[in-house]
Amino acid sequence: MEGWTVTVDRRITKKEKPNTEQLEFGRIFTDHMFIMDYMEPLGWHDARIVPYQQLTIDPSAMTFHYGQSVFEGMKAYHTDEGEIQLFRPEKNLERLNHSNDRLCIPQIDEEFVLNAIKQLVYLDKDWIPKADGTSLYIRPFIISTEPFIGVAPSHQYKLIVILSPVGSYYKEGINPVKIAVENHYVRAVKGGTGEAKTGGNYAASLKAQEKCTQNGFSQVLWLDGVEKKYIEEVGSMNVFFKINGEVVTPALNGSILEGITRNSVIQLLNHWNIPVTERKVSMEELYEAYVDGKLEEAFGSGTAAVLSPIGQLSWGDKDLFINNGKTGEVSKALYDTLTGIQYGRKTDPFNWVEKVKEVSAIKN
Amino acid sequence: MEGWTVTVDRRITKKEKPNTEQLEFGRIFTDHMFIMDYMEPLGWHDARIVPYQQLTIDPSAMTFHYGQSVFEGMKAYHTDEGEIQLFRPEKNLERLNHSNDRLCIPQIDEEFVLNAIKQLVYLDKDWIPKADGTSLYIRPFIISTEPFIGVAPSHQYKLIVILSPVGSYYKEGINPVKIAVENHYVRAVKGGTGEAKTGGNYAASLKAQEKCTQNGFSQVLWLDGVEKKYIEEVGSMNVFFKINGEVVTPALNGSILEGITRNSVIQLLNHWNIPVTERKVSMEELYEAYVDGKLEEAFGSGTAAVLSPIGQLSWGDKDLFINNGKTGEVSKALYDTLTGIQYGRKTDPFNWVEKVKEVSAIKN
Incomplete structure (x- = not known):
C-alpha cells in the first residue's frame, strides 16, 4: 500500500x-x-x-x-x-x-x-x-x-x-455537586475492561446512575469491585481528595481509566509543590478524615467537565459535607489553570x- | 395506541x-x-x-x-x-x-x-x-x-x-475440548453486568479467548472476579462437573448468566434422579477431586453448542484429564436427550x- x-x-x-x-x-x-x-x-x-x-x-x-x-x-x-x-x-x-x-x-x-x-x-x-x-x-x-x-x-x-x-x-457549571457512594453496582473490576475506554463500562454504569439521579444526586462514587471498600472513580471521571493539605487520588490499578485530565492535574500539583499521591483510598479513611475535619476538598476530573467539585458525599446513612459545599481553593486553581491553558489565556509550561x-x- | x-x-x-x-x-x-x-x-x-x-x-x-x-x-x-x-x-x-x-x-x-x-x-x-x-x-x-x-x-x-x-x-461437534483456566482476565463481577446478556461481557472476554486459542485451547474457564478462586462459566457457556456421582454447577451469584440450557440440564438430572447441586465450586476443590479420581465428567451448556464436553482442563502448570478425554455417560445422555427433544425425536416430558x-x- x-x-x-x-x-x-x-x-x-x-x-x-x-x-x-x-x-x-x-x-x-x-x-x-x-x-x-x-x-x-x-x-x-x-x-x-x-x-x-x-x-x-x-x-x-x-x-x-x-x-x-x-x-x-x-x-x-x-x-x-x-x-x-x-x-x-x-x-x-x-x-x-x-x-x-x-x-x-x-x-x-x-x-x-x-x-x-x-x-x-x-x-x-x-x-x-x-x-x-x-x-x-x-x-x-x-x-x-x-x-x-x-x-x-x-x-x-x-x-x-x-x-x-x-x-x-x-x-450547574463549576458549582459543587452531590455524589452518592454506590454500594451495590460495580463499574469495573481488575482483569476486566475498566482501564479501556469501551462501551461496556459505560453501559454497566447506567443503572446506578439512574438510581442516584432518582435520589437527587448528580453522580455515583464507584468503589472497587472486589472489596467494595476502595474508591475508584466518580461517574465517568477520575476523583481527587485533599486531605490535611495533601491531594490523593486512587492509583491506577487495572480497573480505573487513565484520565488525561487526571494526569494533567497531578502534573500541575507537582509544579505548584502541592503534595499529591496516587494510592489506594478507602471510604473508611475518607470518612475518618472528614470526622477529624481534615477532608478539605474533593473533585472529579475529565475531558467533558474538566473539573467538577464535590460538595456532598453520601455513604449509606452518612453525609459528608465538603468545604461547606463550596468549591475549594485548589479545585478552583486547577480549573482556572487547566481551562486557562486550554483557551490560550494562561502560559502553558508543559507544552500541552x-x-x-x-x-x-x-x-x- | x-x-x-x-x-x-x-x-x-x-x-x-x-x-x-x-x-x-x-x-x-x-x-x-x-x-x-x-x-x-x-x-x-x-x-x-x-x-x-x-x-x-x-x-x-x-x-x-x-x-x-x-x-x-x-x-x-x-x-x-x-x-x-x-x-x-x-x-x-x-x-x-x-x-x-x-x-x-x-x-x-x-x-x-x-x-x-x-x-x-x-x-x-x-x-x-x-x-x-x-x-x-x-x-x-x-x-x-x-x-x-x-x-x-x-x-x-x-x-x-x-x-x-x-x-x-x-x-469438532460433541468431541471433548481443551479448556484453559483464566487467571488474569475477568469476564464479569458481582454488581456488574454478568447476569445480563449484553455486549460488554462478550467484549471483555475476547482478549482471554485470543490468548487461549494461541495456546491451543478451545475456550477459557472463567473464575470469579473477586477471589479468582471460584468457577463461573466456560467461554460463553455455563459449566457442570460430575464429582463422585454428583453433578455440581456454580450457583447463580449475580455475575453468571442464567442459562436456559443450564436450567434444562438441572431439570433433566432431577428427572433422572441424578443428584445435582447449584453451589460455589472452587478450582482447588475440583483439583482435589481430580487427584482423588473423583472428577468424572465436565461439560459446558449453552444454546449454540447445546452441550460441550471438557476433555482437558489446564490450570497453571496442572493438567486435569477428564474421563480419559472422552465424552462421559451423563454428558452423552444429556446431549442426546436435549437434542432429541429439540428435534422432536424424543418425548418432551416438560412441555419445552x-x-x-x-x-x-x-x-x-
Whole structure:
C-alpha cells in the first residue's frame, strides 16, 4: 500500500449552526466526519472526510451484538486570538491504542489519525463556538463491522470521528455537586475492561446512575469491585481528595481509566509543590478524615467537565459535607489553570496545547 | 395506541440458500428480519417484518459509544415429521427483559415479540436446514439509537430479529475440548453486568479467548472476579462437573448468566434422579477431586453448542484429564436427550417445545 492521504468530499450546502447560548452536550454535529475502514489484508485504508451522514451497517455487524468498540473524547478550543487549540491530543490517540489492545482491535497509526482529526477540525472550524466554557467536542470511535454473529474479534472495523459544538457538560457549571457512594453496582473490576475506554463500562454504569439521579444526586462514587471498600472513580471521571493539605487520588490499578485530565492535574500539583499521591483510598479513611475535619476538598476530573467539585458525599446513612459545599481553593486553581491553558489565556509550561492549522494528513 | 399488528413487506426475489453441508455459525442470514422501534412517548411501535437489509443509523447513535445493548439466542428446529419447533422460547424473552432491566432499556411485551418471532420464522421456514445438528439460529437484539453522545439511557431503541441457518457451533461437534483456566482476565463481577446478556461481557472476554486459542485451547474457564478462586462459566457457556456421582454447577451469584440450557440440564438430572447441586465450586476443590479420581465428567451448556464436553482442563502448570478425554455417560445422555427433544425425536416430558405454525402477531 502506498502513502495514505485523506480524501475530502466537502458538503455543498452547509448546515445551520446552533445558537451558542443554547448549546447542550453532544446533540448537534458539524458538517463533516472522518471515516477509515479496516479489512484484512488491507489493514486500515480508505481514509476520508465526508459530509456528516448516516452509517449503513448490516444488522449482523458484530458491534451490535458483542460490544467490541472503543472511543475517545477530546476538545478543540478557540483562543481569544482566533487560534484553534487541542489539549494533549496525542495522549488520546495513545490511549485509543491501549483500548484497542484490550478489545482485540487492530492498532491505528496515531500520528496519521491525529493529523486527520486536525484536518477535519480545520475544515469545520467555523463550528467551534467562541463563548466562555464552550468548545468543539471531538469523538473518535471504532466499531466492529464484520457481518458475523459469533463471539470472536471482528475482521472488519470502521474508525469514525465526529465533532459536536458543546456548552459546559454540567449545566450547574463549576458549582459543587452531590455524589452518592454506590454500594451495590460495580463499574469495573481488575482483569476486566475498566482501564479501556469501551462501551461496556459505560453501559454497566447506567443503572446506578439512574438510581442516584432518582435520589437527587448528580453522580455515583464507584468503589472497587472486589472489596467494595476502595474508591475508584466518580461517574465517568477520575476523583481527587485533599486531605490535611495533601491531594490523593486512587492509583491506577487495572480497573480505573487513565484520565488525561487526571494526569494533567497531578502534573500541575507537582509544579505548584502541592503534595499529591496516587494510592489506594478507602471510604473508611475518607470518612475518618472528614470526622477529624481534615477532608478539605474533593473533585472529579475529565475531558467533558474538566473539573467538577464535590460538595456532598453520601455513604449509606452518612453525609459528608465538603468545604461547606463550596468549591475549594485548589479545585478552583486547577480549573482556572487547566481551562486557562486550554483557551490560550494562561502560559502553558508543559507544552500541552497544539495549534490546529491548515493541514493535509499524509502517511508515507 | 391501538392493537399492534406486524406489517409484512415480503422480499420479491429470494436469496439463494446455502449448501447445508457447508453451514458455518452465524454468517448467512435469511430473506427477512423483524424490526420494532421505541421512542417516547410512543413506546414500542411500528412492528414490521421487512426484507433483510442494512440498517441506516446516525454515527452518534448511543449504541456505538456506550454499549447500551442486549441480545438473545435461540433456535428453530425441523422435526423428521416436517414440523418446526422452538425450545423454551418464552424463557429467552423473559431473560431479554431481565437484561433490559439491568441495562435501563424499556421492557418489551414478551408474548407479542415471541409471536412476531414465530411469524418471522414461519415466513422464512424454507431456510431451516434439515441435516443432523443443523438449525435456524434466531438472534433478537436491542440497540440504543438516540443520536446523543452523553452517558445516559437512550430515549430511542430498535429491537431487531435476524435468522441464520447454522451447522454445529463447534466444528469438532460433541468431541471433548481443551479448556484453559483464566487467571488474569475477568469476564464479569458481582454488581456488574454478568447476569445480563449484553455486549460488554462478550467484549471483555475476547482478549482471554485470543490468548487461549494461541495456546491451543478451545475456550477459557472463567473464575470469579473477586477471589479468582471460584468457577463461573466456560467461554460463553455455563459449566457442570460430575464429582463422585454428583453433578455440581456454580450457583447463580449475580455475575453468571442464567442459562436456559443450564436450567434444562438441572431439570433433566432431577428427572433422572441424578443428584445435582447449584453451589460455589472452587478450582482447588475440583483439583482435589481430580487427584482423588473423583472428577468424572465436565461439560459446558449453552444454546449454540447445546452441550460441550471438557476433555482437558489446564490450570497453571496442572493438567486435569477428564474421563480419559472422552465424552462421559451423563454428558452423552444429556446431549442426546436435549437434542432429541429439540428435534422432536424424543418425548418432551416438560412441555419445552413449542410448534411454529402460520400465525399473525397481534396485540390488543
